[in-house]
Amino acid sequence: MDGMARPRRLEPEARREQIIEAAIGTFAEVGFGATTRDLAQRAGITQALLYRYFASKSDLAETVFERVFLGRLSPHWIAELRDRRVPLHGRLCRFYRQYTAAIFTYEWLRIFMWAGLAGEALNRRYLGHVEDRLLAPMRDEIAAEPGIAAPDMEAMWALHGGIVYIGIRRHIYGLETPAEPGPAIEATVARFLAGLAAPLSGAAAPPSRAARPAAGRSARASSRR
Amino acid sequence: MDGMARPRRLEPEARREQIIEAAIGTFAEVGFGATTRDLAQRAGITQALLYRYFASKSDLAETVFERVFLGRLSPHWIAELRDRRVPLHGRLCRFYRQYTAAIFTYEWLRIFMWAGLAGEALNRRYLGHVEDRLLAPMRDEIAAEPGIAAPDMEAMWALHGGIVYIGIRRHIYGLETPAEPGPAIEATVARFLAGLAAPLSGAAAPPSRAARPAAGRSARASSRR
DNA sequence: TGATTTGCTGATCAGATGATCAACAAGGAA
DNA sequence: TTCCTTGTTGATCATCTGATCAGCAAATCA
Numbered sequence: 001m002d003g004m005a006r007p008r009r010l011e012p013e014a015r016r017e018q019i020i021e022a023a024i025g026t027f028a029e030v031g032f033g034a035t036t037r038d039l040a041q042r043a044g045i046t047q048a049l050l051y052r053y054f055a056s057k058s059d060l061a062e063t064v065f066e067r068v069f070l071g072r073l074s075p076h077w078i079a080e081l082r083d084r085r086v087p088l089h090g091r092l093c094r095f096y097r098q099y100t101a102a103i104f105t106y107e108w109l110r111i112f113m114w115a116g117l118a119g120e121a122l123n124r125r126y127l128g129h130v131e132d133r134l135l136a137p138m139r140d141e142i143a144a145e146p147g148i149a150a151p152d153m154e155a156m157w158a159l160h161g162g163i164v165y166i167g168i169r170r171h172i173y174g175l176e177t178p179a180e181p182g183p184a185i186e187a188t189v190a191r192f193l194a195g196l197a198a199p200l201s202g203a204a205a206p207p208s209r210a211a212r213p214a215a216g217r218s219a220r221a222s223s224r225r
Numbered sequence: 226m227d228g229m230a231r232p233r234r235l236e237p238e239a240r241r242e243q244i245i246e247a248a249i250g251t252f253a254e255v256g257f258g259a260t261t262r263d264l265a266q267r268a269g270i271t272q273a274l275l276y277r278y279f280a281s282k283s284d285l286a287e288t289v290f291e292r293v294f295l296g297r298l299s300p301h302w303i304a305e306l307r308d309r310r311v312p313l314h315g316r317l318c319r320f321y322r323q324y325t326a327a328i329f330t331y332e333w334l335r336i337f338m339w340a341g342l343a344g345e346a347l348n349r350r351y352l353g354h355v356e357d358r359l360l361a362p363m364r365d366e367i368a369a370e371p372g373i374a375a376p377d378m379e380a381m382w383a384l385h386g387g388i389v390y391i392g393i394r395r396h397i398y399g400l401e402t403p404a405e406p407g408p409a410i411e412a413t414v415a416r417f418l419a420g421l422a423a424p425l426s427g428a429a430a431p432p433s434r435a436a437r438p439a440a441g442r443s444a445r446a447s448s449r450r
Numbered sequence: 451t452g453a454t455t456t457g458c459t460g461a462t463c464a465g466a467t468g469a470t471c472a473a474c475a476a477g478g479a480a
Numbered sequence: 481t482t483c484c485t486t487g488t489t490g491a492t493c494a495t496c497t498g499a500t501c502a503g504c505a506a507a508t509c510a
Contacts, residue, residue: 031256031258031342033256033258110342113338113342113397114342116397116398116399117256117335117338117339117342117397119399123398124398124399124400127394127398127400154391154403154408154409154412155412155413155416157387157390157391157394158387158388158390158391158409158412158413158416159387160390161386161387161388161389161390161391161393161394162382162383162384162386162387162390163383163386164386164390165382165383165385165386165387165389165390166379166382166383166386168386168393169352169382169386172338172341172342173341173348173349173352174341174344174349175349175352178379183379184379184383187379187380187383188380188383190420191380191383191416191417191420191421192416192420193420194419194420194422194423195415195416195417195418195419195420196416197419197423198419198422198423
């Protein structure tokens with residue numbers, strides 16, 4: 001079938017790239033427990049050659065890590081988020097369409113999740129950025145909108161989680177999801193804003209009698225486990 | 226410190242339980258790649274003894290899997306969800322408070338996520354149940370509420386994801402979250418219902434001009450990748 | 451054409467890992 | 481106490497895994 005056998009010798013640059021690409025796919029699929037022989041096979045080289053390009057398996061993993069996560073978030077998005085000439089709803093939708101276009105890939109989501117479970121520091125650092133550089137500006141923009149209750153950070157995380165969960169369902173759990181997240185994003189953003197605009201109206205009544213039995217202290221403080 | 230050395234010989238039942246408990250903690254922490262020696266050490270026994278109680282490591286993993294996931298969802302919750310004598314908001318909050326009390330544990334969330342990445346079938350099956358037995362009834366209850374737009378399944382998943390993401394942030398990513406999810410749940414449910422009640426009000430305007438450039442066909446159909 | 455550089459491979463090693471088994475010893479039965 | 485059942489262990493095995501290295505061969509140069 002594939003008539004021309006690929007060249008046996010490659011430029012170091014190209015070979016290195018080839019290994020990284022293969023590693024991204026492999027790590028995404030089976031996690032960082034992938035064997036060096038798996039990695040080599042997927043790259044179409046011998047296992048020994050890996051060590052000509054990377055000092056160790058974790059060195060390769062580190063490289064993959066940076067390749068996948070660094071530079072995916074465009075600072076331009078945040079600038080656009082602050083452009084108040086555009087209606088708020090439109091800005092939020094545009095941002096989340098761009099954001100999900102960047103991270104809703106099999107590789108990104110899975111490697112991010114594997115890394116999260118492994119306790120990688122880069123992971124927490126990334127989410128710190130999400131809170132500080134994305135959610136906080138979004139919250140500020142929403143708070144600046146007249147006739148809307150300013151959301152707290154938990155509310156922003158709920159919006160974020162509701163959208164990101166689409167990608168998790170698809171790429172982590174392997175479930176069916178809409179082919180395009182766009183409509184779901186628009187609906188979710190619209191509900192979110194409308195929900196903030198009408199804080200205690202109609203059916204969204206205060207908690208019922210049966211609603212708050214357990215929960216000792218109300219606990220706004222943060223703590224883990 | 227621990228003055229009394231524990232008995233060397235245990236009833237098979239008790240020993241088996243001890244191994245399972247240790248395995249739950251170990252698998253949650255490091256995943257199913259945990260070594261049998263790790264598992265044995267955490268259980269306080271020799272590695273060889275594991276094979277007296279479980280045919281293989283994957284046999285033990287299977288047992289852990291069932292132990293953690295089976296019987297966590299109470300059918301009673303769904304019955305309560307349908308009790309229309311209670312206001313809708315209260316029902317939804319009560320349900321999610323019960324649900325999160327059951328699954329927002331280090332062990333449950335992490336093992337579920339490890340299993341999801343590993344492509345376990347039980348995982349998808351569980352989420353199928355979530356959609357059919359939890360989200361669908363919730364949607365029906367909301368649809369039955371007067372003055373509220375009936376949400377589609379994607380909307381229900383967005384609500385669900387927004388809430389579940391709290392647990393993911395805490396136990397998978399190791400981030401700070403409110404000690405109690407209760408208040409966040411109430412706020413999220415309230416926003417969700419209010420957002421459905423006021424479909425196109427105020428700031429939640431239709432998508433702006435800059436909002437729908439890409440996205441060829443609108444795509445309600447489902448497909449993966 | 452012959453010499454030199456260097457990308458690449460096969461062989462190999464030490465340690466880790468899942469699994470097995472003969473033998474030991476704790477606790478009850480006779 | 482003695483015997484017997486059985487929960488438990490240390491030793492061991494075959495295989496896997498990350499890593500190393502001498503040597504081959506493709507491209508380049510003289």
